Every structure is written in structure tokens, then in C-alpha cells.
Amino acid sequence: MMDEKGQIAVDFLLGISLFLIALTFTVQFIPGMFMSGTAGESSLDYTAYRTATVLVEDTGWWGNSTSSGTDWETQPSNMMRIGLAADDEPKSKLTNSPNLLSKAKIEQFMLVNENTLIENLGLYNNVDNTHFSYGYNISINQEGVPLVLNSTAIMRGKPTPLDREVSKITRVVLVETGTVAVLKGSELTGEIASEAIINVTGPFEENITIQIRNLNGANHSFLNAVVDNVTLTPSSDYTIYKKTGWTDLPLNGSLTSTDLICLNLDHNRFNLSQDYKLELRFSNVTLDPGPPFIRYNNHSSPLYEPAYLTVEVWQ
Amino acid sequence: MNNKAQLHTLEGLGAAVLMTLTILAITQSTMIVTPQNALAVDVQLEQMSSDALAVLDIASMASVQYNLTECIASWDMAEPTYPTGNLDNLDTALSYLLPGILYNVDLAYTKSGNLNVEKVIINGPPSTNAVVARRYVTLTNQTVNNMGGGWSLQDDELRVVEVRMTAWKV
Structure with missing residues (x-):
């Protein structure tokens, strides 16, 4: 029988239902698709x-x-x-x-x-x-x-x-965290062969670190540090240690040439805008004679920890 | 002429395009990959692992005794036996940066056309939520000689090594 009205409805209904079912299925089964990014924890x-x-x-x-x-x-x-x-x-x-x-x-x-x-x-x-x-x-x-x-x-x-x-x-x-000067043993100079002289120009906000690598000697060791003829007190004025990995190990007894010697100096010792003469005394070390002496500020770079x-x- | 309900070719095409566009518009506009709660733990672990490798790589000689390239250069090319790794300076540096995290480290590199994957640090079998972080280092014969490693490169040879760290929480 021929009917001229409302013919499209059945096909359209089928099509749109299929489409809606498919869409609902998609929304339901893909997690996170419609989850809001601004809600909740x-x-x-x-x-x-x-x-x-x-x-x-x-x-x-x-x-x-x-x-x-x-x-x-x-x-x-x-x-x-x-x-x-x-x-x-x-x-x-x-x-x-x-x-x-x-x-x-x-x-x-x-x-x-x-x-x-x-x-x-x-x-x-x-x-x-x-x-x-x-x-x-x-x-x-x-x-x-x-x-x-x-x-x-x-x-x-x-x-x-x-x-x-x-x-x-x-x-x-x-x-x-501060500044560091990385020095090689061969760069150090002094008036006496076992005494390295480093000029330091203050002032500093943070402690300064001097790192010495490849310091050669036979059964050599660190004795003390002196600023402008005043001997510094260990642990309050400075700490000396050797670097192993990221950590600092206390320096006991004699050194070897592969040790990374680190000297951390209290910034209060260098708090004026002037030149300071820092002497590092070692035993059994032979340094090149100076002057010229090393200037800390010319060798310093940021220290990252x-x-x-x-x-x-x-x- | 058929009078029954039917879609003509062009109308059909038009309808299909409309439906496709609708779906595309919907999915494109609200498709947000939401990290689930379990994923947040992974993100943290992944971030820490790749940070640890990055930090070790960019550290200058004043910050750390040996950086990542130097650690890798010092490898003696021997396979370790569990539980002892044979790249101690790398192990020391990583365990300092990653407390409470266990990791295995593999090195991947190509040598005469073959891909080699070698284990250098073994801390046991990774758990199911392990993540992998990677970093590339370039070795030269000079670095290897300075560090006393066993890579035996030519003087004009560069070797790119992928440092592959599998990390997991204990």
C-alpha cells in the first residue's frame, strides 16, 4: 500500500537510535573522557x-x-x-x-x-x-x-x-649555596714551599669553599689555615673534608693525590670590603714559589649542592 | 520512481559527515586524560628518577666527586653478579639522591652495529609499579682513560650510551 506521509520516520528512528546507543556506549566505557579536570582532589x-x-x-x-x-x-x-x-x-x-x-x-x-x-x-x-x-x-x-x-x-x-x-x-x-674555587695542586703558589697563599677579596654573604684536587706529595697532610696572620680555629672558622660522591667525609691523617680536599671557610672571617691573605699550611708538600698568588675571586664559581x-x- | 522513504546518495553523505563532525567535536573538546590517584605516585617516582639522573649529569666537579659521564666512563665492562653492582660511584651518588627508592641501572649502546644492553647495578627484581628514566651520555677516550674504565675507544671515537634506570618504591 502506498502512503505518502511520514515515511522517513522508521529509518530515521533506527538510525538515530543506533547512533545514540553508540555514543552512550562510548561515553560510558571510555574512562576519563568526560571527567572534569577541575573537580575533586x-x-x-x-x-x-x-x-x-x-x-x-x-x-x-x-x-x-x-x-x-x-x-x-x-x-x-x-x-x-x-x-x-x-x-x-x-x-x-x-x-x-x-x-x-x-x-x-x-x-x-x-x-x-x-x-x-x-x-x-x-x-x-x-x-x-x-x-x-x-x-x-x-x-x-x-x-x-x-x-x-x-x-x-x-x-x-x-x-x-x-x-x-x-x-x-x-x-x-x-x-x-655559595661560591667555590676549584684549584689544582699545581696552580697553588706560596712564599714557603709548603704554604699556599690565596688572596681573597671580601665581603661574602655565604661561606666560601676552596676545593683542591691533585695535590701531590708523599705522606702529606693539612696542618692549619691562617688569615692575615691569625690562625683559624677548626670547626668554628673552617671545616676541612674530602668529597666522596655527594657527601663530605672528615679528613683524617695523610692525604693522597686523588683526594678532593674541600675547605669551607666561615664568611664572617671575610666580612669587610678588603683584601685578605689566606695561608693554607701543609706538610710534605712542595708548591711552586710565588708571587703571583692565586686570587680566590678570579677562580670562584657558584657552588651547587x-x-x-x-x-x-x-x- | 520509487516513492518509499530513502536517503539519496548526497543526503547520506551529508548525514555521515555531520555525525562524524559531531563526534569529533565532542571528543576533541572534552578529552582530558585525568591521572587517577594511583598514577600520582608514578608521576612522583618518575619525576624523582629523571631528576636524579639530570642532577647527576649537570653537576659540576665542585658539587659531586664524579658526574654521570665520569661514572659511566669508569665502568670496567664486566657483568656484575647480584647483589653487588660494579659501578660503585654511580650507586653511591644515586642512593644519596633517591632515599627509599630502589633501582637497577642498565647501559645500552651500539658497538659495531649491534645493540648491547648491559646490567651495571642490580638491586633485585623491580616491583609492578616500577618506572624507567633515561639519560644519554657521550664518552670519549680521554674521559674513559681519566676514569680508568674499560671501554677501549679509539682516540677519535665517540660513544653515546643510554643510561637506563628502572626505579621502584619499597
Whole structure:
């Protein structure tokens, strides 16, 4: 029988039902497809991960109408991005040194205004264009305790609450903690063969480290250190140790030529803007005669030490 | 002429395109890979492992006794027997950076056209949630000689070695 009306309905119904069934099936059985990224605890995981990554891998950025660069720590009022990664060429966008954190940037990070920090690092939840700040705790730890730079413990935010779920991300980083001069035994000179003279120009904010490698001698050892004819007291004025792996082992008895000798000197000994004469006395060591003597400041470079950057975020 | 309900070819094509576009639009706009809670642990472990290799690689001689390249260069090319690895300076450096994490380290490199994968640090069988971090180092004969390793390279030869670390939580 011929009917001219409503003919399409059956085919269309079949087609659209099939399509809807297929779509429902897809939505139901692919997990995460329609799960929102901003709901629930998981957004805290994102925030912690993102914050840690930005701090560790980004150098930060500042800019105004005429100039810009990655050295935002010198231009805090024009700061656009916070990042702690060290950068030798602040004018270029190309340098990339993740996991190496600059001391100046960390110190400026500690001074950044609280609201600016929360806005800049996105430590908030956006509900209907109203910002609800997350609780956070950002710290740099070395051997379980917060790192101290320029007599400030590097920790921002509130203490971690015990009654709430906290998202935490830890990154392994190298932090600039001071300066070091890496010297070879053959570079050292002195007025007496067993006494190395190093000129040091102050002042210093952090302790200074002198590292000596390949110091040759027979059954040789370190005796003492003298600054401007005043003999320094071990452990309060300086510590001497040898580096094994990342760790520092006490230096006992005689040295071998493969030892990495490290001398960590208290910065209070060099706190004036003047030249200091540092003498390192050894026994059974024959150094080249001087002058010229080594100048610490010409050989010094940033000293990076391993540490953990931890970001904790909660609602 | 058939008067029964039917889709003509072009209309059919049009309908098919419409449906496909709809599905594409939906899937593209809201497809978010949400890490489940179990994944967050993996992310942390993976991050720590690759950080540890990166930090050891970029460390200068003032920070660490031997960096990653020097550690690898010092390898004597001998297969270790469990439980003792035979790359102690690498083991010391990694265990300092990764407390509470166990790891195995393999080295992968090509030599005369063959891919070699050698175990250098063995800490046991990895658990099911283990992750792998990789880092490449380039060895020259000079580095190898300085470190007393057994790679026996030519003076003008460069060898790229993949350091493969399988890490897991205990």
C-alpha cells in the first residue's frame, strides 16, 4: 500500500537510535573522557605538579615597555613570571638549565608579595570567577631540614595540616649555596714551599669553599689555615673534608693525590670590603714559589649542592 | 520512481559527515586524560628518577666527586653478579639522591652495529609499579682513560650510551 506521509520516520528512528546507543556506549566505557579536570582532589595534584615544574624548570621573566629578560629578581616590580632556574644570559630566551636553582632568585622568591605569588603560580581554585586560594607550602630541604640562604630558611606558606588531604610533589634540584674555587695542586703558589697563599677579596654573604684536587706529595697532610696572620680555629672558622660522591667525609691523617680536599671557610672571617691573605699550611708538600698568588675571586664559581624542592598544596 | 522513504546518495553523505563532525567535536573538546590517584605516585617516582639522573649529569666537579659521564666512563665492562653492582660511584651518588627508592641501572649502546644492553647495578627484581628514566651520555677516550674504565675507544671515537634506570618504591 502506498502512503505518502511520514515515511522517513522508521529509518530515521533506527538510525538515530543506533547512533545514540553508540555514543552512550562510548561515553560510558571510555574512562576519563568526560571527567572534569577541575573537580575533586585531582586538581590539587595538577597544581602541585605544575607549581614544582614552573619553579624548577623556568627561569622566570620580567618586562616593561622598553626591555625584558629572565633576571626578574633584579626587577621585582616588573615581574611577569616566577621561576627559580639559573640563567647566565638573562637577555636571551634560549638558555635552559632545569634543576639548577639560582640563589638570587630564591632570595627574591622569599620576598615576593603573598597575593602576587598566589596569582603568579596559580595557587587558587577558580569558581565562577572568584578565586579561592589553596593552602600551600613550598620549601627547599637539605638532609631533612630547610635550606638556609642569607640567614633565611627557604620555606613559604603555612605548615602542612594533618587533617586534610595534601598533594605533594618533590623534585631533586641543585641549589646555589655559595661560591667555590676549584684549584689544582699545581696552580697553588706560596712564599714557603709548603704554604699556599690565596688572596681573597671580601665581603661574602655565604661561606666560601676552596676545593683542591691533585695535590701531590708523599705522606702529606693539612696542618692549619691562617688569615692575615691569625690562625683559624677548626670547626668554628673552617671545616676541612674530602668529597666522596655527594657527601663530605672528615679528613683524617695523610692525604693522597686523588683526594678532593674541600675547605669551607666561615664568611664572617671575610666580612669587610678588603683584601685578605689566606695561608693554607701543609706538610710534605712542595708548591711552586710565588708571587703571583692565586686570587680566590678570579677562580670562584657558584657552588651547587643537591637539595629537594617540595611543593604541598591543599584546599 | 520509487516513492518509499530513502536517503539519496548526497543526503547520506551529508548525514555521515555531520555525525562524524559531531563526534569529533565532542571528543576533541572534552578529552582530558585525568591521572587517577594511583598514577600520582608514578608521576612522583618518575619525576624523582629523571631528576636524579639530570642532577647527576649537570653537576659540576665542585658539587659531586664524579658526574654521570665520569661514572659511566669508569665502568670496567664486566657483568656484575647480584647483589653487588660494579659501578660503585654511580650507586653511591644515586642512593644519596633517591632515599627509599630502589633501582637497577642498565647501559645500552651500539658497538659495531649491534645493540648491547648491559646490567651495571642490580638491586633485585623491580616491583609492578616500577618506572624507567633515561639519560644519554657521550664518552670519549680521554674521559674513559681519566676514569680508568674499560671501554677501549679509539682516540677519535665517540660513544653515546643510554643510561637506563628502572626505579621502584619499597
